[in-house]
Amino acid sequence: MPMDDHAHAQVPVTEPPSTAAVQVRGLVKSFGSGETTVTVLKSIDLDVYFGELLLLVGESGGGKTTLLSAIAGILDIDAGTLDVLGASLTEMPPNARTRFRGQRMGFIFQQFNLLPSLTAAENVAIPLLIHGLQKKEALSRGRLMLERVGLGDRTEFLPRNLSGGQQQRVAVARALVNDPQLLVCDEPTAALDGPNGQKIMELIRDVGRAPDRCVIVVTHDSRVFQFGDRMAELTDGRIVGIHPIQKEAMA
Numbered sequence: 304m305p306m307d308d309h310a311h312a313q314v315p316v317t318e319p320p321s322t323a324a325v326q327v328r329g330l331v332k333s334f335g336s337g338e339t340t341v342t343v344l345k346s347i348d349l350d351v352y353f354g355e356l357l358l359l360v361g362e363s364g365g366g367k368t369t370l371l372s373a374i375a376g377i378l379d380i381d382a383g384t385l386d387v388l389g390a391s392l393t394e395m396p397p398n399a400r401t402r403f404r405g406q407r408m409g410f411i412f413q414q415f416n417l418l419p420s421l422t423a424a425e426n427v428a429i430p431l432l433i434h435g436l437q438k439k440e441a442l443s444r445g446r447l448m449l450e451r452v453g454l455g456d457r458t459e460f461l462p463r464n465l466s467g468g469q470q471q472r473v474a475v476a477r478a479l480v481n482d483p484q485l486l487v488c489d490e491p492t493a494a495l496d497g498p499n500g501q502k503i504m505e506l507i508r509d510v511g512r513a514p515d516r517c518v519i520v521v522t523h524d525s526r527v528f529q530f531g532d533r534m535a536e537l538t539d540g541r542i543v544g545i546h547p548i549q550k551e552a553m554a
């Protein structure tokens with residue numbers, strides 16, 4: 304096989320780079336019922352491509368977290384379709400969706416959500432244990448992942464003995480330990496100071512983004528913008544703009 308063909312063979316045929324990893328069409332989501340119904344997402348269309356880091360920005364209460372939760376399969380939607388990593392989330396039964404999420408997606412939140420009584424390595428190993436890996440193997444992979452995020456010397460520390468930036472690194476390691484193709488991040492830098500926020504975004508960009516995967520980051524933090532490839536603006540439940548990020552303008 305010629306080298307080029309061989310390189311192609313590494314990428315699954317259904318998921319070549321530059322095609323949509325996430326395809327959202329006509330997504331509608333409301334909360335409440337009767338007179339108190341609030342329609343938070345009003346017919347959203349959005350594509351997120353393999354190989355990109357997409358920023359989702361917009362006014363507070365505009366629906367960013369709701370959209371992220373729908374894409375992550377955490378939230379049922381009222382209308383529309385959601386295709387994620389080649390699968391229709393809208394048609395998937397809840398159990399299959401939970402499994403799919405655990406195997407193919409990673410999550411990073413503003414709050415690090417680490418379990419306080421577990422060491423850093425144990426926290427990172429949790430997704431692997433849930434998927435049935437033996438504890439020894441899970442911990443060993445957890446430690447390796449912590450090395451990748453620069454915490455090889457902190458694997459046996461409890462979260463309370465780590466700085467905020469280090470705790471978020473543990474959370475990033477936990478999100479990536481399953482080798483997810485879609486990484487969703489909700490305000491990942493909000494609880495961090497400037498330098499730690501920069502380091503976390505570098506990590507998310509460098510480890511989470513690759514030709515066969517993609518990252519979506521909800522953020523208010525303008526210092527994060529330089530790490531994005533495109534920015535989608537969500538206001539009052541609608542995507543009001545989506546554009547590439549001019550890196551030169553940021554420098």
Ligand SMILES: Nc1ncnc2c1ncn2[C@@H]1O[C@H](COP(=O)(O)OP(=O)(O)OP(=O)(O)O)[C@@H](O)[C@H]1O
Nearest residue numbers: 334335341343361362363364365366367368369370
């Ligand atoms: N479970 C829920 N029940 C009722 N209303 C909800 C629920 N979740 C979100 N909302 C409402 O949906 C709207 C959008 O919320 P969402 O958290 O998606 O916005 P956001 O753009 O992420 O805001 P922020 O930037 O402040 O985090 C808000 O008005 C919120 O009150």
